[in-house]
Amino acid sequence: MNAEEIRIIISRLSALGYQEENLPSKENFLLLQKEEPFKQKLIIIGNSLQLAEEWRSFIIQAVLTKRSPRFPIVVGIIIFSHGEDRVEKTTLDYIAETPWVEVIWEEVGNKLVIRKPHFRWEIEDKVVFLASRHLQLLREQERTKAKEEVRLYPQPWLTYFLLMLNLAVFLVEIILGGSNKIGVLIQLGAKYNPRIWMGEYWRLLTPLLLHAGWEHFLFNSIALLQLGTLVERLFGKVRFFWIYLLSGIFGSVASALFRADTISVGASGAIFGLLGGLVYFSIRKPFTAKKLFGRNLWIMLGINLMLGFIIPGIDYTGHLGGLVGGLLSAYTVGLGENDAIPNRWVWMVILLVVLTFSTKTALTPPQNNWHLSLEEGRIALERGDETLAREKLEQSYTLNPRFKMTQKMLAGVYLEQGYRALDKDELDEAVLYLEKSQDLDRGRRETKNQLLKAYLYRGFNRYNSGEINGAEEDCLKGIALNEKIEGFHYILGAVYYRQNRIQEAIREIEQVLKINPDNKNAQALLEELKRIETEENS
Secondary structure, three states, X not given: OOHHHHHHHHHHHHOOOOEEEOOOOOOOOEEEEEEEOXXXXXXXXXXXXXXXXXXXXXHHHHHHHHOOOOOOEEEEEEXXXXXXXXXXXXXXXXXXXXXXXXXXXXXXXXXXXXXXXXXXXXXXXXXXXXXXXXXXXXXXXXXXXXXXXXXXXXXXXXXXXXXXXXXXXXXXXXXXXXXXXXXXXXXXXXXXXXXXXXXXXXXXXXXXXXXXXXXXXXXXXXXXXXHHHHHHHHHOHHHHHHHHHHHHHHHHHHHHXXXXXXXXXXXXXXXXXXXXXXXXXXXXXXXXXXXXXXXXXXXXXXXXXXXXHHOOOOOHHHHHHHHHHHHHHHHHHOOOOOOOOOOHHHHXXXXXHHHHHHHHHHHOOOOOOHHHHHHHHHHHHHHXXXXXXXXXXXXXXXXXXXXXXXXXXXXXXXXXXXXXXXXXXXXXXXXXXXXXXXXXXXXXXXXXXXXXXXXXXXHXXXXXXXXXXXXXXXXXXXXXXXXXXXXXXXXXXXXXXXXXXXXXXXXXXXXXXHHOOOOHHHHHHHXXXXXXXXXXXX
């Protein structure tokens, strides 16, 4: 054992209460001391080159110097080997027969073995054994580290080519009308399940080149630049491209399987695949990986996965699919030189089975073909034919009412028709379409605002025309959507006044004045209502 390893043994014994004593010795013995109830323990550490007489001399010196007149003294011996030299048997026997010596440990084959046991030293024996085992593991790690060879491939250029290709496609998106326009993205090959089910299987690959907005493009470009150059240097160009391409396809397939109701673009799946490749590198070359990126890889992976679940609009299934695809792809090709894995073909079989089964499932269209009506409705919307769009979207919704994309498109059509009806004062038709839109997409604020306006206008008209019950219904529906609009409370208070429901009328008019204390009409009406209430109570 070297000096550092001996210090590790001493630190473990120090945890039991042993203190290192400074006793001059030209033979470089080390002495530890500990006092226990009714006895005093010494541990003497030496090596296999020291002679029997030197051991005897130091033991006597230690006992005479450190012993206490109150307690008996006992001694334990630890003998480390010097290189391949073992302590001579005669020396070992001589030490064992020396007075005070109760226990002896000897280093044999890079581990400490007890040669003379004693019941009083059972705790120390366990500590020495565990420390010795720990040192064995450290040596094994050092041997593995010494054997770990990593080849860095030539400077990357394929990553820069992919970046320029992404930029060129992004500029095409802008020229065609904007990178945030759904129609442009679908036209250029976004992952869009209805078209995939109609036979456009290339949409599992083309989303890698598309991006929705400058932020999306810049974020993915920076990530590709950082990760791509590193993975290309560690795996080589061909293996890097294999991982990137397969990961992107895996991400698109996962998105088509589990997020069929979303339109997805971006190289995020492929970029997560590069992270999967680095995970493989960390498994195969742990010491080099620790030097290169330490914990940063796992922190980055954890943060990005968490953001995928938290931030709306991120296709987290594509990220997870890309990560799995990158790890499997890396296992199929490895790092090249100095990275031999027995039966690597098994990983290729696993990858092919997973990819084939998942892709076949993703490409299989729905049995009742509701997606055909959805696509016809979407195309009709792009042409501005709202009548045909509504007909086809309603047909698709009837066949599959759970598909969110259909819900949002149909809700948009209903909103537009409700908005136009409201503009023409066709209030019944406006409420009808806006309620349908609200039922399909409750998160759209514009629909809620237009529906509130329709309820308020129709409630006012109904009140003036004598449709008291209808006015009450509209006001209650409006208050359910937003109780802070004074108009609903005022009309409702007037309705209750005409129905002679005085206390309810007072409650609604008081609510009006809470919202707008300066409302003169409400103040006057409240005075009248309270006068009537007083007369009824008197």
